[in-house]
Amino acid sequence: MRFAAEDLGGERGGEPVFAGVSFALSAGEALLVTGPNGAGKSTLLRVLCGLLPASRGGVRFSGGGDEWPDMASACHYLGHRNGMKTALSVTENLVFWQDFLGHAHLSPQEALEMVGLGEIGHLPFGYLSTGQRRRASIARLLVSYRPVWLLDEPTSGLDRASEAQFAELMGVHLEDGGIIVAATHLPLGLDGVRELRMGERVE
Amino acid sequence: MLALFLREARLGTRAGSGALTGVLFFLAVVAVIPFGVGPDLNLLARIGPAILWIGALLASLLGLERLFQADRDDGSLDLLLLAGSRHMTALTVFVKCLAHWTVNVLPLVVVAPLLGLFMNVEPTGIMAATLTLAVGTPAITFIGAVGAALAVALPRGGLLVSVLILPLVIPVLIFGVAAARGAIADPDPFLPPFLILAALTLLFAVIGPLAAALALRWSGD
Numbered sequence: 001m002r003f004a005a006e007d008l009g010g011e012r013g014g015e016p017v018f019a020g021v022s023f024a025l026s027a028g029e030a031l032l033v034t035g036p037n038g039a040g041k042s043t044l045l046r047v048l049c050g051l052l053p054a055s056r057g058g059v060r061f062s063g064g065g066d067e068w069p070d071m072a073s074a075c076h077y078l079g080h081r082n083g084m085k086t087a088l089s090v091t092e093n094l095v096f097w098q099d100f101l102g103h104a105h106l107s108p109q110e111a112l113e114m115v116g117l118g119e120i121g122h123l124p125f126g127y128l129s130t131g132q133r134r135r136a137s138i139a140r141l142l143v144s145y146r147p148v149w150l151l152d153e154p155t156s157g158l159d160r161a162s163e164a165q166f167a168e169l170m171g172v173h174l175e176d177g178g179i180i181v182a183a184t185h186l187p188l189g190l191d192g193v194r195e196l197r198m199g200e201r202v203e
Numbered sequence: 204m205l206a207l208f209l210r211e212a213r214l215g216t217r218a219g220s221g222a223l224t225g226v227l228f229f230l231a232v233v234a235v236i237p238f239g240v241g242p243d244l245n246l247l248a249r250i251g252p253a254i255l256w257i258g259a260l261l262a263s264l265l266g267l268e269r270l271f272q273a274d275r276d277d278g279s280l281d282l283l284l285l286a287g288s289r290h291m292t293a294l295t296v297f298v299k300c301l302a303h304w305t306v307n308v309l310p311l312v313v314v315a316p317l318l319g320l321f322m323n324v325e326p327t328g329i330m331a332a333t334l335t336l337a338v339g340t341p342a343i344t345f346i347g348a349v350g351a352a353l354a355v356a357l358p359r360g361g362l363l364v365s366v367l368i369l370p371l372v373i374p375v376l377i378f379g380v381a382a383a384r385g386a387i388a389d390p391d392p393f394l395p396p397f398l399i400l401a402a403l404t405l406l407f408a409v410i411g412p413l414a415a416a417l418a419l420r421w422s423g424d
């Protein structure tokens with residue numbers, strides 16, 4: 001499995017945010033996207049998964065076979081917003097996403113235990129603290145399998161212990177032949193990842 | 204898809220969803236009409252089906268703008284769109300519309316016979332009005348989905364959605380009222396306008412979700 005960005009450019013509201021971004025990742029590799037606020041990290045991730053059109057260049061995804069024909073089908077996107085309903089319980093949320101996204105991986109209860117929330121699956125999502133919400137949405141990455149994880153500030157709101165736990169989860173995902181692209185300010189605790197500095201090549 | 208339907212239905216019936224707002228609004232509209240037009244029972248019976256339809260139409264517009272906005276606000280909309288290769292986006296929209304109709308509009312149809320009594324409509328007329336509402340209101344939801352998708356990025360899009368879709372729901376209203384009146388006023392036929400109403404619902408059940416899916420696709424930011 002391989003995925004590459006070729007001379008990628010993105011814009012927001014007609015204003016170019018970044019341009020000329022190129023990289024290639026194959027199974028088991030991770031890319032850390034860093035840069036100051038407004039450098040286009042989030043825009044890059046949204047362009048990569050196809051939620052925003054690229055203003056130039058393109059994203060190439062190959063080797064996914066029949067199961068993962070294109071980028072959108074092969075990726076988990078974890079954005080700023082958690083994608084969970086506050087009125088439903090954490091487990092209800094995860095059961096829904098597992099059913100809707102398909103390719104069931106871990107059961108919701110197992111996934112919650114992996115992020116250290118095994119006890120609170122019955123609580124409405126709205127009752128959780130910021131860090132717990134983040135962890136619950138990280139559990140969403142685990143209930144359905146996707147080879148590519150696109151993570152936007154995945155560790156915002158997490159405490160030190162949860163960060164370490166999440167780094168471990170990412171390590172396991174990479175060992176299984178997954179691909180991770182993470183936009184972040186904070187070190188994620190992954191070894192030997194490449195780094196893409198944004199905000200220096202904007203025209 | 205069943206999971207999506209169940210989730211939407213559950214969200215709609217949980218506290219704070221405002222599913223009953225529509226019923227209360229419907230009740231308010233119909234209840235004040237007799238005070239406005241006076242105690243002329245014949246007149247009330249004549250305009251009764253039309254009032255039921257107008258009340259149900261306005262009540263079913265309430266809450267439509269939240270159809271996609273709630274999902275956009277918490278980020279689920281991105282994920283629903285990303286799953287487009289697994290579940291066609293138009294189908295996702297269709298299921299959301301169906302769930303919205305079941306939770307928010309079906310109660311209006313259920314209380315319509317009771318409100319028909321307020322208006323002194325005869326039993327055949329009440330039955331006809333309820334039947335036309337049951338068949339015609341899904342069209343309003345499907346058209347509304349297009350408006351809701353277009354206004355998804357606007358923070359105060361509620362009124363805009365209603366204004367956008369009102370011209371499109373006028374035909375539904377016309378044929379709905381025509382069929383309901385046809386059942387009680389003798390020379391007027393019931394079946395032809397009723398069949399056209401059913402056709403409108405089927406037509407919009409296809410066009411609405413497709414157009415809404417396109418609008419959502421290009422609303423990305």
